Amino acid sequence: MIRLKPRLKTAADMVRDGSRVADIGTDHAYLPAALILSGKIPSAVAADLRKGPLENALETVRSNHIEDRVQLRLSDGLKCVSPDDADDIVIAGMGGILISEILTAAEWVKNEKYKLILQPQSHDEDVRRYLFGNGFEITDEEVCFEDGKVYICLGAVYTGSVASHSEAEIMFGSILSRNDEAAEAFKNKKLKRITARLSALNAHGGDEGEKERLEAIIKEVKKWQE
Structure with a gap:
């Protein structure tokens, strides 16, 4: 085996x-x-x-x-x-x-x-x-x-x-609603990447549309974490 x-x-x-x-x-x-x-x-x-x-x-x-x-x-x-x-x-x-x-x-x-x-x-x-x-x-x-x-x-x-899905659903899938150890590690890893990208956009005056999209994702994820 x-x-x-x-x-x-x-x-x-x-x-x-x-x-x-x-x-x-x-x-x-x-x-x-x-x-x-x-x-x-x-x-x-x-x-x-x-x-x-x-x-x-x-x-x-x-x-x-x-x-x-x-x-x-x-x-x-x-x-x-x-x-x-x-x-x-x-x-x-x-x-x-x-x-x-x-x-x-x-x-x-x-x-x-x-x-x-x-x-x-x-x-x-x-x-x-x-x-x-x-x-x-x-x-x-x-x-x-x-x-x-x-x-x-x-x-x-x-x-x-x-069917239509929010950007957060596309980014995290059903893992968004889970709180087991592996799910939390997965979400934290992706949130870190999203936050780093948003910080870079804010620092260098990046695309406003992308900034709004990333901010909306972070906001939706935080709602699930409350």
Whole structure:
């Protein structure tokens, strides 16, 4: 068995039982291997942009004797994954802007049969902005600690309905209403970044529109903290 660290375990927990998984940016293929070995999923596509990580993935697959259940693909995002390959799509270990670009390039993910499990290393607000603006509903949102850092993971399904959201909701998601230790660490980290940006704008006479937007976010977050 493969014991996943908290970051990947959070993503694995969002995968639906019995689904076929496409793991984009698979690296060592620990996630699909662990899911298969636990009996949660029957098969997976493990894709990565570079040959080095795929060689690591091949070693994981061979050492766990699951060659017949994992397909390894050299792929730029979802370009070498077909709509019939998977039910759940995991994209982890990259920035939110890149994740959004990968999804934008694969229009076929806009289908209610798929579940997206997304774990941006940064700029998670860009992922939410993409999801909210393209008819997806965020069904799961979890934060965890690993090696002193806080990570967020989002689960989403396509509904076709586009709803408006406040800037604070886009920035923090459902974590805004939570007060557990990991959620507080996540909010404080983002608030620090927002406050630093606002201070820089005030010091150098920056864009008034951006200043108003950041001030509104801080105000809404403080309301939730009261």
